[in-house]
């Protein structure tokens with residue numbers, strides 16, 4: 062593989078290969094774009110089959126963070142780190158302290174956080190070596206209520222675009238997954254007058270939402286075929302696929318799960334069938350807004366106000382899709398690029414004087 066060609070093609074600024082002999086740590090830190098601010102994105106700990114797989118995953122995930130952070134209106138660029146190895150290992154302190162040192166060596170160009178395979182405790186080890194880490198034990202805490210509120214606003218925006226009104230009164234919503242985000246979201250939707258049809262693999266969580274929100278429960282695989290207004294995936298990725306799309310009897314798909322489209326072409330297929338899709342990374346940006354609130358010292362109220370803006374962002378994505386004739390999942394990227402390019406092109410009002418003697 063021609064590494065420079067790959068990173069040039071994907072637009073990355075910097076990729077760092079890191080190794081610590083004492084702990085056996087092997088990591089890759091990928092900084093995609095810092096136009097808007099420091100590159101923020103979590104650290105994934107995964108047993109990659111090959112180094113190339115780890116490299117490509119770091120590139121793909123860091124680029125995704127550039128778009129996610131930009132569209133959320135945050136002053137953050139996109140980055141991501143991967144650590145190669147068994148994420149169940151009990152020997153974590155020295156691995157994550159080594160990782161912290163390499164993050165620190167980038168002087169704040171990259172800010173790390175939790176991701177698949179890492180925990181709050183791991184981030185506390187990282188924090189022993191660097192301040193460029195978010196999501197540590199003592200700070201912003203569980204992001205799921207902020208994420209849920211952002212998804213709620215994305216659903217309202219989708220309703221507005223489809224039916225001309227934000228109101229969810231009497232709308233039927235098929236909600237898949239009643240975990241951290243799904244349970245908070247169920248409460249907001251119920252308070253807004255929606256009728257919920259829900260599913261989860263955990264019977265206790267179903268019972269709670271049936272009791273508190275008057276929801277109707279269905280079996281795991283029945284959720285796709287529920288006759289409803291909106292399908293809201295809040296469990297797994299890849300749930301919009303060749304199997305599920307023909308079953309859908311909804312007008313909108315909007316939820317919290319990451320990577321809802323198994324492949325891009327499934328976004329095209331939703332479009333073809335006239336189902337409005339609120340792109341996942343726009344709808345679930347409350348999670349990263351919560352991390353940002355930790356970096357900026359925002360209160361929970363301020364974070365929730367920022368998550369409120371997801372309403373306008375989703376509408377701007379739909380407008381972009383309509384005006385350019387592209388599917389909404391592509392329009393989200395265009396909206397993100399517009400913001401990055403606008404900031405990149407900003408006239409500097411404080412010119413530098415390179416030859417000035419001090």
Ligand SMILES: NC(=O)c1ccc[n+]([C@@H]2O[C@H](COP(=O)([O-])OP(=O)(O)OC[C@H]3O[C@@H](n4cnc5c(N)ncnc54)[C@H](O)[C@@H]3O)[C@@H](O)[C@H]2O)c1
Pocket residue numbers: 204205206208237238239240241242243260261262263266281295296297298317318319345346347348349
């Ligand atoms: N937590 C956040 O702030 C946040 C932010 C951005 C994106 N997300 C994404 O939103 C989704 C939900 O996040 P979460 O924090 O609530 O996770 P969670 O693990 O708390 O909840 C997931 C729920 O889905 C259920 N589930 C698993 N498999 C299922 C299946 N086949 N059918 C139905 N239910 C199933 C689980 O039992 C669990 O209750 C994930 O895709 C996550 O990546 C979460």
